[in-house]
Amino acid sequence: MDNILECRNLVKYYPGCLALNSVNLSVPKGRIVGLLGPNGSGKTTLIKLANGLLTPNSGQILVGGRAPGVETKKMVAYLPERTYLNDWMNVNTMIDFFGDFYADFNKAKAYDMLQRLHINPADHLKTMSKGTKEKVQLILVMSREAQLYILDEPIGGVDPATRDYILDTIISNYSENATLLISTHLITDVEKILDDVIFINMGNIVLTATVDEIREKEGKSVDAFFREVFKC
Amino acid sequence: MAWNLKSDRPIYSQLIEQIQLMVVSGIYAAGSKLPSVRDMAAEASVNPNTMQRALSKLEDDGLLYSQRTSGRYVTEDVQKIMQTKNGLAENLVQEFIRKMNRLGFDGEQTVDLLNRVMKEEGQNG
């Protein structure tokens, strides 16, 4: 079973809006994949479906060959756009929490990353700035030795130096043979770490290609190519 | 050394060039051990898969070799390194000639200009 994520004629609609229009997709293991598309293209819907937060109207979505459920949640490490940490906890408690629920969570790695970022584990989440909370969340997710990491806008809203740090953290910490699915608007920063890209628009997959293919064939960066494809 | 990667060419071919440059200039000395794929990828801020591809290609070319358990090394074959150096130099020259042609300089004019500038550089040295 070579694909960590598969969609077969996947359809999802909300009242008055077709979010995913019979999508077919295969994402192999061990790749870093960019999910790129304008707002409202269906990226977040696809991500929520993969995480079992939504159910398909028709068609299938398979994670590691199974429909999303308790077993797939064990294999997936999800970093949503929002902060989802429990406000009342401090960082230590949050680490214990992750350790309790996820067998693949590496506490030592988490503490190491926190230390390098000078974040005090005894600090309460409520007292932290938004930026620090986002870093804590990233550390928690990347300390899991998951098979599929789904990162939704991991570098949105942070300064360039932090963006570099986040990208470096991502590429040095994901486990061997895991797949990373990164959904983002900030293509320029991210494209140098991507293997493959998926362009999605209005619920349809417009293109799947490797970054090198695009650069070689089009002679331009993925960012520039994206702007062409999605010109308003 | 900062990795200078452009966004309109495939990363993997740029990595190959950069590593060749580092070997030729002695940053990775002949016979020395290279850092792990992950470390090199982190340094260059690229995907480990892409770095792996570049390194494998260089192994195929003979500039690098890997020992099963101990990692990757630069070749001790100095000839090979010279070859690579010359290859890189030739590429530079070819590109230079192409660009000069686009400016409208033919071969002879190019050589003249080259000599003149080098003399000036020598005087200012």
Add this chain to the structure above:
Amino acid sequence: MLGKLLKYEFSATARIFFPIYGLVLLMAGITRLIWKMDTESVNIPRMISMSVYVALLVAMFVITLIVTIQRFYKNLLGDEGYLSFTLPVKVHSQIDAKMLITLLWSVLSVVVSAVSIFLLVMGPPRPCCNSAADAAKSGNCTANMDSPRI
């Protein structure tokens, strides 16, 4: 997994309930002391302390309800839901855990109310008296049914 959920749900809510229980019991004790005092012009403090105590009792039950709703809202429907629902647990376990903890606090609230009323009416427990004479002397023996004078 349910056990772990219970553990964290308990921790999340205990920080609210234990202080309230403490306050209720404390207020019961204070009210009793004030009512036991024999001095003049003690009527206003008595009214105040009794009102505060009753208000706290009512608040305790209201808060139990509010906290329950708030936990569901915040931890499941709000941003925290992104974490709660991607944990490798069955969805109904999340709900079961919250309902069980709510039950726990409800029962405890009743228990604390009962204890506080006992405190109010009887005062803090003292070692039992051995004779009637002793009982008459120490006006606060548990064997003595002493009720606040209205």
